Amino acid sequence: MNSLEQQSWQSVHDEVLRRIHTREWKPGDLIPKEVELAEQLGCARATVNRALRELASEGFLDRRRKAGTRVAAHPVRRAKLDIPVIRLEIEGRGQKYAYALLFSERRTPPPEICANLGVTAESDMLHITSLHLADGKPFMFEDRWVSIAATPTILDADLEKISANEWLVLHAPYTRGDIYFSAVNASEAEAKVLRTEPGTSLFLMERTTWENQTGITSARLLFVPGYRKHSAI
Amino acid sequence: MNSLEQQSWQSVHDEVLRRIHTREWKPGDLIPKEVELAEQLGCARATVNRALRELASEGFLDRRRKAGTRVAAHPVRRAKLDIPVIRLEIEGRGQKYAYALLFSERRTPPPEICANLGVTAESDMLHITSLHLADGKPFMFEDRWVSIAATPTILDADLEKISANEWLVLHAPYTRGDIYFSAVNASEAEAKVLRTEPGTSLFLMERTTWENQTGITSARLLFVPGYRKHSAI
DNA sequence: AGAAATAATATGTACGTACATATTATCTTT
DNA sequence: AAAGATAATATGTACGTACATATTATTTCT
The missing domain is CATH 1.10.10.10 (Winged helix-like DNA-binding domain superfamily/Winged helix DNA-binding domain)
Structure with missing residues (x-):
């Protein structure tokens, strides 16, 4: 040069x-x-x-x-992490995506969800659990709470056909949020859903999303054993 | 507006x-x-x-x-993940950082490291294991292989005083790297080092870094139970 | 009709100037 | 000497113009 x-x-x-x-x-x-x-x-x-x-x-x-x-004196490397819709992540691996709604109930939230989202214990919320499958095998278990006040139209969504994950991305896109990654031992119930043994180590992604100051949804995403999330620097 | x-x-x-x-x-x-x-x-x-x-x-x-x-039609959210030197991560939590070199040996690498870094089985490498502590308690266990051909000066470093993690960040710039996040069950040995029970779910970060086409280092970082990595969208 | 050449166009970037702003350095005052 | 006011300065940003480039749309040719 x-x-x-x-x-x-x-x-x-x-x-x-x-x-x-x-x-x-x-x-x-x-x-x-x-x-x-x-x-x-x-x-x-x-x-x-x-x-x-x-x-x-x-x-x-x-x-x-x-x-x-x-x-920079202390090089903090900034990794970029793409968080796609789960369907695209599975299809991106060349696998066939499927989805099953396990449970859906309209009710008031437990204390930890109130704390996460900053809502009251009397809030009108939707509690959804579902399973995402890759090539017919369990891939990720989703346990999600959605604020009906923040996104009332979710009551019209057919959550048997479209996952809450995907619906929210399309109808409440581009919001701010926190993500936590951690590792947990599978409980009896979680192991059963993911077809593994209790105690198996599972990758956990906890997401909370906000629109301005109001909490929209809080989700717990548990991945199948062996799952790895990749990032490049 | x-x-x-x-x-x-x-x-x-x-x-x-x-x-x-x-x-x-x-x-x-x-x-x-x-x-x-x-x-x-x-x-x-x-x-x-x-x-x-x-x-x-x-x-x-x-x-x-x-x-x-x-x-964007398929909102792929791009989370930014800061990967600081482990010392800064601990000090950022307001805890006191300490470090202990457990083991250091100059030898040829096992097959999985060869595959990771793209080096031959006869390569001259340094194998280091160490423990990073927060407020005196185990925080992260590091198992690292460093290519001596790529960074010969590491032999002069006093790895009792400065962690390989930190030394490399300061002395071995890299052009690109991969990171994988996952969850594993603690082995007997890992549990002992991290002072927990075998089988406990641990957060694992696997890093490989490159300078152009030559692999520099490959590390396996195992975090204490309960560790969460945060990111914001 | 289909292929190839050509034109049109929205974004991508470079430059020079001007001014804003945060922060450091200096000077003044007490 | 400490505190406060003031000047100096490197980065941050806005603007208008000009041209580059990738891609699409159109036209021409066979």
Whole structure:
């Protein structure tokens, strides 16, 4: 890279990353300011800015006004995790998706759900449990509470045909939420549904989603033994 | 929002997200082109471009040249997962971090490590197991293989003082890596190290990192029972 | 009609300028 | 010397223009 050829923000991005990788710029180091880099690399400051901004969002740089830009001292790698609808995840593996509604009841929520969603114990809610299958075998067990106040139209949905998971993604898309990943031992009931032994280690995903300040749904997704969630850095 | 006030890319971002939330624009819908939106919202196209670009990277929009911009039809939510150095994760919880090297040996790798890293069975490698503690209690058990060919200076590192985890982050930059999350039952040995019962469900993180085409390190990180990894959408 | 060449078009990016803003450094005051 | 006010500065963002590029739509040719 020299100062004569035409530069793109990606080439600036790559060049800066190269200097970090080769330890020319080490963790904690202050790197040249945008105007200097722009001159060095033969491009406009806006181009350098775009490149450095991306690198900062990827966790490689720390940037502060007036103080300048430093190579991140404690590289926090930011993994991107795709959370697709469960049907697409199964079909993406080349397996056949099927779904069974196990249980659906309109009732008031237990204390832990109230705490999760920030609703009162008298809230009108829908409690749904269902099983998602891949190639006919149990893949994931879903235990979900949905606030009827937040999404009243779910009462019209035919949850025998479309899973609550998928219905919610289509009808209350793009909400904010928390996800927790953990590992639990299968209870008697859970083992039976997933056709495994009690005590088997299961991957658990707990999701709570919000629309603005109101809780919409809280779900407990238990995956079949051996399930692995992949992510790339 | 009207066309008179001064717009920022964030306000455009939020306004577009609002229209998606209110289902004014539904999944699959084609939204107005950048110039039109810019006129509607009273700002420059560059500003709209920035906002829509962010929304696309968050998974809300699909953009294609000439074809235009659509609301994502199959909302794949993209969760961002921060993977800090384990010391920072523990200190971030307000707990005191400690570390113990259990075992360190220079030897050739077993078949599964060869497969993971793409190295031969005769490779010169370092096998390290260690325990990370939070407030004096076992928190995570690390079983790691490091390629000496890829990072020869690790032989100079004092792995009694600094964990391989932390040393590698500071001295062995990598270009890409894989992470797998899963749940396993504790073996006898693992249970003993983590001071729990055999069979207990443990959260497992398997990491492999690469510098271009050469594998650097492969690690198996086993967390204490009850551990939860958080992510937000 | 079907294939190939061509035009049209929405997004992608680069640049220069201008100003905003957060933060640090310096100077003043007490 | 400590505190407070003020200046300096690097990044953050907005704008308008220009051109690049990928993809679709249209036309031309066989």
